[in-house]
Amino acid sequence: MENHSRIRPNVNILILSPFLTGIRYCVTSFQTGFCWSRSRGARVAQTAVSNPVRDDLSKGVAMAKIFFFLKTLLARTFWRQTIVFLKNYMSSNVMAIHRLRHLGKESHIAPSVKFAHPEHITIGDRSDIGSQTHIYAGRESRITIGSNTLIGPFVFITSDSFSKSKFELTESHSGHQADIAIGNNVRIGAHSVILPGVHVGDNVAIGAGSVVTRDIPGGKIAAGNPAKVIKDL
């Protein structure tokens, strides 16, 4: 990996993985000392089938795994990723929610949702933003989400094509910025992508995994890549 490359921390690998791995190690090392068998039709547990060589070996492996687990907890990577994760979580979720241009009544935003330029994002009443969804407004473009609209998990909505160029720091790398408007009572299926400039009318359903590149008129179901109207709602 190049020096400047970074792995963005994710709650699953950061927080859960070391603990799940630790639990798995414990379960595995206990399992090696026990075996189950069937005898004369009845199920019986045979405990501690004695084999000193194998027992010593499995104890050694278990110890090595526990040592590795503790070493991982003490490693700089663990703490650096944890700190970056918490920093990202605070700035792109918790603090961003307070900085939204408008957040309607009774709307719910999952804790893993991320916003960029939240001051350019409006969310209506009773709308729901699903887990792992990213809503990225641009520096000069806005995203408006209506009321009673449900956005599934892992949706990506961006009104800005790519972040700034490494060569022209004031310019985008490529693509364009344009406002996005998503109407009332819209459903956006999981893993969909909504690209800059798209207007989605009221009472629309967008199929799972769609890439919406053009406007979708109200009262329709659209799906696919690029998303096309497949029928009326």
Ligand SMILES: CC(C)(COP(=O)(O)OP(=O)(O)OC[C@H]1O[C@@H](n2cnc3c(N)ncnc32)[C@H](O)[C@@H]1OP(=O)(O)O)[C@@H](O)C(=O)NCCC(=O)NCCS
């Ligand atoms: C779009 C959707 C609402 C349509 O459901 P439906 O009305 O029952 O539609 P059908 O299953 O009858 O499919 C109609 C056609 O669209 C196609 N289609 C359906 N969903 C599609 C999708 N996501 N992408 C591409 N094509 C899709 C079907 O293959 C079918 O094509 P055909 O007529 O050539 O056979 C549904 O398929 C979907 O994607 N729901 C999203 C679920 C989701 O993400 N929920 C989030 C939970 S929080």
